[in-house]
Amino acid sequence: MDEFKPIELTDKGVISGFFAADPPQVSELTFTNLFMWRHRYAPLWRVWKDMLLMVLRPDDSGPYGLPPVGMKRKGEALDLLCADLARQHLEPRVCRADRDFVERYVDQDRYLALEDRDNSDYVYLTGNLIDLPGRKYHGKKNHLNKFIKNNQFQYRELDEELVELCLNLQEEWCQLRECTLNPGLLQENLAISEALKHHRNLGFAGGAILIDSKVQAFALGEELNPDTAVIHIEKANPDIPGLYAAINQQFCAHAWSHLKYVNREQDLGLEGLRKAKLSYNPEKIVEKFTLVPKN
Secondary structure (H helix, E strand, C coil), X not given: CCCXXXXXXXXXXXXXXXXXXCCCCCCCCCHHHHHHCHHHHCCEEEEECCEEEEEECCCCCCCEXXXXXXXXXHHHHHHHHHHHHHHCCCCCCEEEEEHHHHHHHCCCCCEEEEECHHHCEEEEEHHHHHHCCCHHHHHHHHHHHHHHHHCCCEEEECCHHHHHHHHHHHHHHHHHCCHHHCXXXXXXXXXXXXXXXXXXXXXXXXXXXXXXXXEEEEEEEEEEECCEEEEEEEEECCCCCCHHHHHHHHHHHHHCCCCCEEECCCCCCCHHHHHHHHHCCCCEEECEXXXXXXX
């Protein structure tokens, strides 16, 4: 794949320009996400006829393409991407394609579209995450109210001073969860560190909850498309009851109240995470598919 190149911070303008012109629905398609996870997925990219082509190379599975991004030739670009992989004697497949891409651009006679439930995104009404209205959010509101009643806290937007404090919380969280014994948590720890250290250049939004001048929770996210924010990271001290509910509600209220939806990414097939995401009553699920040529 000689024409592809590894992603670098200096590529942000070009890659983000494609996402701005062809706004995505799936959470993977932001420059911040690609950059912060680059040690895990080793992304490659190139431009072909005004289309952005990307390949991820995770260390625990074979390489795969991401859905081509651009305003035209998506069907052709899909074919080219699969051909590029096949020429390298790799399995030709494109992952994380949403239903709209499948229905509009994929020739069903030539490709299998395999549902990928574990990587499908949970999307919520922003107003619901802020107001927690009605009986279906009764438990969440109780958790939030208990936190507010029992803690004197301050919410602050991410800045240079808070970066170091957030890194301190992440280090403590990682020690508590024994990240060094869990490759997935260790990779997440590196991704969070990369995002925070480069937050000024990446341009995402962040917010933190401080108690006694110490960061006890933080969240990082950005605009995914004109009506949706995506939350990339959310961390909180697990020993403080209601804190996760609080950072979720506060970040949405301060950063995303002007947008209709919040995408809180996937559950990765983890039962506890799936239960937690469903408990916030998603407005919709962005279904994702893996596309594999039939021949």
